Amino acid sequence: MVQYLASRLGMLVLTLLLLTLFVFALMHLAPGDPAALMLQGLGAAPDGNMIAYYQHKWGLDQSFAVQYMTWLLELLQGNLGHSYITNKPVKDEIFSRMGPTLMLMTSSFVLTFLVSVPLGVLTALRERSLLDRVVYGGTVLGLSIPLYWLAIMLMLLFGVIWPLFPIIGGGSLRHYVLPVTTISMIQSVYFIRMIRSFTMESKQALYIEAAAARGLKRRILYPSYLFRAMLIPFITIVGTSFPSFFGSSIIIENVFSFPGIGKYMLDMIYSRDFPVIQGCSLLLASAIFIVHFMTDLCYYLADPRVRLEKQRWEN
Amino acid sequence: MIGFLLKNKTLSAALLFILFLMLAGMFAAWLQPYDPYQPNYDAKLQTPGFKHLFGTDYLGRDILSRVLAGISQSVFPAFVVLGLVMAISLLLGTLSGYYGRRLDMLLMSITDIFVAVPNILLTIVIIGFLGFGMENVYAAILLSWWAKYVRIIRGLVHDVKKEPFMLSSRVSGSFGIVHIVRHIVPNLIPQVVTIAILDVSRVILTLSGLSFLGIGAQPPSPEWGVMLLDGKNYLQIAPWMGFFPGLMIFATACAFQICGEKLRSVFKLK
Numbered sequence: 119m120v121q122y123l124a125s126r127l128g129m130l131v132l133t134l135l136l137l138t139l140f141v142f143a144l145m146h147l148a149p150g151d152p153a154a155l156m157l158q159g160l161g162a163a164p165d166g167n168m169i170a171y172y173q174h175k176w177g178l179d180q181s182f183a184v185q186y187m188t189w190l191l192e193l194l195q196g197n198l199g200h201s202y203i204t205n206k207p208v209k210d211e212i213f214s215r216m217g218p219t220l221m222l223m224t225s226s227f228v229l230t231f232l233v234s235v236p237l238g239v240l241t242a243l244r245e246r247s248l249l250d251r252v253v254y255g256g257t258v259l260g261l262s263i264p265l266y267w268l269a270i271m272l273m274l275l276f277g278v279i280w281p282l283f284p285i286i287g288g289g290s291l292r293h294y295v296l297p298v299t300t301i302s303m304i305q306s307v308y309f310i311r312m313i314r315s316f317t318m319e320s321k322q323a324l325y326i327e328a329a330a331a332r333g334l335k336r337r338i339l340y341p342s343y344l345f346r347a348m349l350i351p352f353i354t355i356v357g358t359s360f361p362s363f364f365g366s367s368i369i370i371e372n373v374f375s376f377p378g379i380g381k382y383m384l385d386m387i388y389s390r391d392f393p394v395i396q397g398c399s400l401l402l403a404s405a406i407f408i409v410h411f412m413t414d415l416c417y418y419l420a421d422p423r424v425r426l427e428k429q430r431w432e433n
Numbered sequence: 434m435i436g437f438l439l440k441n442k443t444l445s446a447a448l449l450f451i452l453f454l455m456l457a458g459m460f461a462a463w464l465q466p467y468d469p470y471q472p473n474y475d476a477k478l479q480t481p482g483f484k485h486l487f488g489t490d491y492l493g494r495d496i497l498s499r500v501l502a503g504i505s506q507s508v509f510p511a512f513v514v515l516g517l518v519m520a521i522s523l524l525l526g527t528l529s530g531y532y533g534r535r536l537d538m539l540l541m542s543i544t545d546i547f548v549a550v551p552n553i554l555l556t557i558v559i560i561g562f563l564g565f566g567m568e569n570v571y572a573a574i575l576l577s578w579w580a581k582y583v584r585i586i587r588g589l590v591h592d593v594k595k596e597p598f599m600l601s602s603r604v605s606g607s608f609g610i611v612h613i614v615r616h617i618v619p620n621l622i623p624q625v626v627t628i629a630i631l632d633v634s635r636v637i638l639t640l641s642g643l644s645f646l647g648i649g650a651q652p653p654s655p656e657w658g659v660m661l662l663d664g665k666n667y668l669q670i671a672p673w674m675g676f677f678p679g680l681m682i683f684a685t686a687c688a689f690q691i692c693g694e695k696l697r698s699v700f701k702l703k
Binding site for chain 2: 141
């Protein structure tokens with residue numbers, strides 16, 4: 119266990135380090151000088167002295183390696199730099215917007231879970247039934263409907279034609295209804311598909327057949343034979359779903375002008391506020407890597423047979 | 434073939450739709466009833482009717498003309514992007530799967546990182562630093578999609594390598610690149626094509642989605658995502674502005690999805 123943990127942790131640190139390098143290099147590749155861009159953005163004519171002053175202030179006049187090292191050291195102290203625009207610490211800006219996004223993602227995750235687990239398992243157990251065919255048709259449509267269009271149509275239906283819910287902004291509980299519904303509708307399609315396919319796989323196992331032949335009642339057979347075996351693939355889809363939930367919430371936050379991280383990030387992309395983009399992407403990517411790390415640990419706990427390197431290299 | 438198509442009504446409907454879409458995209462310039470770029474301030478925000486089948490937008494541009502002009506910007510690039518992704522990943526995937534060892538380890542560690550980062554985050558970060566515009570969008574999509582395909586193709590190569598005919602061709606003295614091109618790649622084609630067609634809809638959704646977020650194609654362009662963004666701002670007074678471009682994205686993606694699923698069940702893939 120300790121050895122496994124150590125190797126996983128080492129891998130985690132290495133990936134995070136590579137990630138910082140990647141993000142930092144991207145920032146250097148960015149066209150345009152941030153100092154000049156900011157001065158232009160403020161409406162000032164970019165004159166050489168001011169540019170040089172800001173370049174020096176932000177350390178842009180040093181070599182790449184020096185800049186990277188100073189930046190990394192700052193990062194290790196939890197300092198993500200200051201926004202070019204508001205001049206406040208990026209960390210504070212991000213944390214003040216973290217709450218709504220997390221709330222949005224958690225509630226849509228819970229709703230997705232509640233919808234897709236019963237549907238996925240039921241359709242797999244009753245293959246080719248009416249329910250199965252209806253759900254299959256629904257998932258084909260769901261896989262091809264654009265999330266943003268669905269959001270707009272829901273806005274139109276329940277915000278304009280029949281004004282039940284507010285369509286813009288955040289804050290009250292009612293603001294969450296439409297975004298959460300949209301995200302869950304799209305995500306449950308993927309969930310149902312995956313749950314259905316791995317339930318189908320697990321139910322073909324010989325020991326299930328043997329147990330059924332022994333005359334085990336369904337209420338014992340399913341929970342303790344079938345569902346126990348499905349735990350591993352289930353952990354996988356839960357653990358790897360975080361990025362896609364985040365991806366949808368970026369889009370949804372922008373459609374509904376929801377005051378979360380996704381909207382903030384995109385706004386800052388429009389205004390080319392590099393420290394913020396950097397901070398957000400680093401934070402999110404590390405969150406994702408840490409979730410993956412925890413998923414790996416869950417495998418270990420759920421199934422002692424898991425041979426990790428094999429798992430990693432074979433897929 | 435014809436009989437098969439007649440039996441599968443959904444599939445033939447989807448194929449017909451794709452065919453018409455392609456033709457309409459190629460001959461858009463002749464089919465458009467109005468100029469898709471030319472504002473006409475006398476016909477602002479007109480409801481769909483005989484004169485303007487899909488209505489007009491806030492500058493009086495005919496939505497139908499713009500939707501037609503948008504085919505070449507929303508659908509065709511998806512093929513180019515996917516083609517490039519396929520070419521890159523076919524090369525790297527077969528090399529990695531065939532030669533294995535160090536190269537495999539290296540490539541797989543790199544893909545590990547790319548697979549772990551969500552596509553949309555990577556895309557947004559890349560565009561955020563490199564600036565808006567379709568070229569950067571294509572680059573970003575390439576960067577965020579190649580890894581997944583390399584892994585899939587590598588897995589497929591491993592499966593093909595276990596087949597007996599591989600051993601026999603090896604015994605007959607075929608090796609290296611010739612071996613890959615003559616014996617491995619042809620056996621991958623059905624699977625790879627299926628995956629590619631299944632993913633056409635996802636690429637279309639992503640491309641239009643990025644334009645919808647305002648970081649892909651830029652306004653005067655009749656790209657469907659851009660039109661949808663305009664439509665969102667006029668939702669309360671002119672819902673048709675967003676409805677039709679979105680419906681087109683939906684229908685196109687759906688048609689490709691249906692074809693992909695059918696292919697998948699024919700080739701019995703997972």
